[in-house]
Amino acid sequence: MARTITHYRDFWPHYLREHAKPATRRLHYLGTALTFAALAAGLLLDRWWLIAMPLAGYGFAWGAHFGVERNRPATFTYPLWSLFSDYRMFFLWLGGRLTPHLKQAGVAE
DSSP states (O other): OOOOSEEEHHHHHHHHHHHHHHHHHHHHHHHHHHHHHHHHHHHHHHHHGGGGGHHHHHHHHHHHHIIISSOOOOHHHHHHHHHHHHHHHHHHTTTTOOHHHHHTTTTOO
């Protein structure tokens, strides 16, 4: 039985290890970027576009976990920490600052 993670500081390296394959992270980045596009469309065009936010975010992420990484998405056990970490990983990657976090978590780039 896996231990329960009770602090975010312990969850973050776990999250990164669950996203060890670059293809998994790329699909997450695409889904996360699409959440921003859906938000913009929802605010500027029609609020129905807001429905696309979780569909894009979770759709690409879960597809990556089941199809590429072959693991269970952490969002099923840690939904808020996973959501926060999706955006954290996205913005660290966007800023070119993700690699040290991956290395510290034991994930080869």
